[in-house]
Amino acid sequence: FEAYRPEGYIDAVATAGGTGAVHIAIANYSEVGDDVLASDWRWGIYGSLCQEIGRRLTTFALLDESGAFNIESFSSAVADVLRKQDSLLIILNTPANNPTGFALSDQDWAEVLQVCRFHEKQGKRISILVDIAYIAYAGEKNEVRTFMKQFSNLPPHLFIMAAFSMSKGYTLYGQRAGALVGVSSSEDVIKEFTELGRYSARTSWSNVNRAAMTLLTTIRGDAALTKRLDEERMEFFRIIQQRASLFTEEAAQCGLRVIPYHAGFFISIPAANPQAVCEALQDELVFAAPLALGVRLGVCSVPLPKIKGLAAKIKKAVDK
Numbered sequence: 001f002e003a004y005r006p007e008g009y010i011d012a013v014a015t016a017g018g019t020g021a022v023h024i025a026i027a028n029y030s031e032v033g034d035d036v037l038a039s040d041w042r043w044g045i046y047g048s049l050c051q052e053i054g055r056r057l058t059t060f061a062l063l064d065e066s067g068a069f070n071i072e073s074f075s076s077a078v079a080d081v082l083r084k085q086d087s088l089l090i091i092l093n094t095p096a097n098n099p100t101g102f103a104l105s106d107q108d109w110a111e112v113l114q115v116c117r118f119h120e121k122q123g124k125r126i127s128i129l130v131d132i133a134y135i136a137y138a139g140e141k142n143e144v145r146t147f148m149k150q151f152s153n154l155p156p157h158l159f160i161m162a163a164f165s166m167s168k169g170y171t172l173y174g175q176r177a178g179a180l181v182g183v184s185s186s187e188d189v190i191k192e193f194t195e196l197g198r199y200s201a202r203t204s205w206s207n208v209n210r211a212a213m214t215l216l217t218t219i220r221g222d223a224a225l226t227k228r229l230d231e232e233r234m235e236f237f238r239i240i241q242q243r244a245s246l247f248t249e250e251a252a253q254c255g256l257r258v259i260p261y262h263a264g265f266f267i268s269i270p271a272a273n274p275q276a277v278c279e280a281l282q283d284e285l286v287f288a289a290p291l292a293l294g295v296r297l298g299v300c301s302v303p304l305p306k307i308k309g310l311a312a313k314i315k316k317a318v319d320k
C-alpha cells in the first residue's frame with residue numbers, strides 16, 4: 001500500500017505466486033457453478049483457474065469507444081450476474097494491465113465502488129480481487145497506489161483483496177512467491193479470510209518458498225535495501241516506458257490502432273484475426289502472442305533498437 005494504506009482490518013496469506021493468490025480468491029469467494037467477472041482484455045489464465053474448480057469466467061468490455069474505462073459495460077455485467085447470484089467475485093487487473101498496459105483512474109475506481117456499493121445495499125455480497133501483479137512497473141510507487149485509499153471503510157459485504165506477485169516486482173519468477181491481501185471494515189471478515197486462505201494454501205501447496213519470503217522481509221525491513229530496490233524498479237520502468245513511447249509514437253504515425261497504454265510489460269493491438277496477424281509477423285521474425293481480441297506485444301523483452309519500425313510491420317500484418 002505504501003503511503004495509501006486504507007483504513008480497516010488488513011491481513012495477508014502467503015501464496016504460490018500471484019497465480020496462487022488468484023486461485024485462493026476464486027476458491028473461497030465464489031461458489032461452484034458461479035460466474036466470476038473479469039474484463040474482456042485479460043490474462044488468459046483467469047478463465048482456466050475458474051474452469052478448473054467449476055466456476056465460469058464471464059466478461060465485460062474494458063474500454064468504451066473513446067478508449068476510456070467502460071463503466072457502463074462493467075455496471076450492466078455486474079447487474080446481469082447478480083440477477084442470478086447472491087454473491088460475485090470481480091477480478092480487476094490494474095495498474096499495468098496484462099495484456100494492454102491500461103489502468104483504471106481514481107475516478108474509474110470511485111465509479112466501480114459506487115456500482116458495488118449499490119448492489120451491496122440490495123443485500124448482495126461482492127468481492128473485488130485487484131490483481132496488482134505488475135504494479136512495481138506502473139510508475140512512482142505512491143502515485144500508482146492512490147486508488148487504494150478508497151478501500152477504507154467499505155461496507156462489510158464489499159470485500160477487497162489484492163493479488164501480489166514476487167515474480168514481477170522482485171524479478172523472482174521461478175520462486176513461486178506472492179500473497180493474497182484482504183482489506184475489510186469488519187474484523188470478522190478478515191479473520192475468516194486468513195483462516196480460509198491458510199486452509200486453502202495448506203491443501204494446494206502447503207507453505208511457500210521460505211527463501212523468497214525471507215528476501216521480502218529482509219528488504220522491507222531495511223530502508224537502504226528498500227531504496228535500492230525502488231531505484232532498480234524505476235530504472236526498469238523507465239526502460240520499458242522508452243520502448244513503449246517509441247512504439248506508440250510510431251503507431252500513431254502509421255495509423256496502427258493500439259489499446260491505450262499507461263505502463264507495464266505489454267501493449268495490445270486489436271485485430272479481427274489475431275492468429276493470422278501473428279503468423280504474418282513471424283515471416284518478419286516478430287513473435288507476438290495471439291489473444292481473443294488482438295495481438296499482445298511484450299515490450300518488456302524487446303530492446304529499443306528493435307522497437308524502431310515495429311509498429312509499421314504490425315500495421316502491414318494487420319492490413320494483410
Ligand SMILES: Cc1ncc(COP(=O)(O)O)c(C=O)c1O
Nearest residue numbers: 017018019043098133165167178
Ligand atoms: C495478470 C497476471 N496476474 C498474475 C500473474 C501471476 O504471476 P505469478 O504466479 O508468477 O506470481 C501473472 C503472470 O504472468 C499475470 O500476468
